[in-house]
Amino acid sequence: MHLSLTRYLAATIAVVLAAATPAVAQDEYIMRAEGTASQLADVLVLPLEVQAGGAEAQVAAGTVEAAVRADLDHSGLFSLLTRDQVTGKTRGHYRIDGVLAGLPTGGGSSPALTLRLLSEPGSQVLLSKRYQPGPDRLRATAHHFVEQVILMLTDLPGISLSRIVFARGSGDRRDIWCVDYDGEGLLRLTSNRTLNLFPSWSPDNKQIAFMSFRQGQQGTYLLEAATGTVRMVGETSGSNLGPCWHPGGQELVVALSKAGQPDIYRLGLDGRVIRRLTVSESIEVSPGWSPSGHDLVYTSDRTGSPQLYIMDADGTGRRRLTFEGKYNDSADWSPRGDRIVYACREQDITQLMLIEAGGENRRLLTDLSWRNCEDPSWAPDGRHVVFASDRSGVFKLYVLDVEDGSIRQLTKGGEPDTTPDWSQ
């Protein structure tokens, strides 16, 4: 038996998983075709078989299984089955199992952990991965496996291995922090007792561009994620707002006020101006590249209120994207290329809005019970969005599933968290 995968229906994120054998041929798993009665793929996750290592290995196995379950759940693509639901089940489903042979060592000679994806009925092995995880890499191993599962089943990147950078702190004391997509692995990246904002991952996830007052006034800086080394990108007085990486990874787009008020500039990583994209007396900020790198979305108040516009990469071909609402800002272009999420302020509350890149089908993603929702940033799956909301009284980060509307809290604690950016 073999599951043939009909890959990626053009221009949508719909993915159809069609089973080829008679046993499951009548069932099509339509994974989240937007606007249709989509169905989740059923999956049964079994406890890992522990072959040696005693109680400690049992704990390690439990850690891996829990992380696999959480990753599948967070992906928004699966419905987790219980064993009871599987008994007597005629319809096809997936099964994930694994074997932990001995304690995780980090350098052992024999494979310690095997994880498998199977299709049922028939127990066809679709994916089998062997790992030798160190004791502190158990969750990372689970993330890696689930990422492979999602890549295989949907041909699209998942979020299991992704991380989110953001600014934490209040007033003019905010530092850059990083957290795994599931809220674990919180890490502080800067500690300079000034205002640091707008972190942005490089496309290879090795560097973070951000704005900082670390030398007394705004500047654009680059931080090496592995070493924590920080260097300034050129020298420009005035505003250095919202750096955003070009998908090619060789340049940034930043709002600079070299000419007196913020305009959009393409900057080399050495700070050299590659091209000034806007020339205007009004405010031009919040630039974001399309995934192709052919055009950008940005905010301009040239009509008297902040609105979203799109222009070509050379600054020509400007067209207005939003006509409704008096305050639209903080746009982020989906990695699928089809949609743009942004912050829309009406009646003194900022909400998240979704719009197609052509300007059609504008739709509200949050409601007033969420108070202010700001700074949305797409996940690599083009389905989830991280944003900051002060619904608890202080700004914390939340993750929204754009397809089903579910929201989970990402960061905890009493300090405000703002301006998140999701790695790609």
Added chain:
Amino acid sequence: MLRTFALIGMLLAALLVTVGCGGKKNVPVVDNTATVVTPAPVEEVVEETPVAETPAAVTNYATMSPQEYGIGDVYFAYNEYTLSAATMSTLTANAKIMKEHSDVMYVVEGHCDERGTVEYNLALGEKRANAVRNYLTSLGVKAGQLRVTSYGEERPFVSGSTEASWSKNRRAHFARP
């Protein structure tokens, strides 16, 4: 100006006292008096005094906040960076003081209320600060005296989510560099 004279006066008085004490130091005295007198380093103070007369004013400006000698902050309407009549009147008074002391530097900080997005508010704050700087230079203040920065909504002067607080946070603030 009054403050300047007062300061010079105080310095002179201090000098007189020190010189007086210095005189006593040469006279053999009993131990308990000597402990009271000795702390004054006579030579140093005497050397500094002639210099102190003129730069006293500069030292003053470098340590006092601009608000303490009459430089007023100015306020803005929601999501606006145009100058109101009241703002222009305050800036005219500020310009007078600034032109009298053209060697004093100022940072014009643009601030916003908490409403709106972080990034747009930083841009809005800069527009406010720039509008203030441009008006001041049009009144004859040297451009070199004014540096502009924006803190957006990140440094509110008053906490609270009512118009009473917001209106105080939408401002251009004058600070020492």
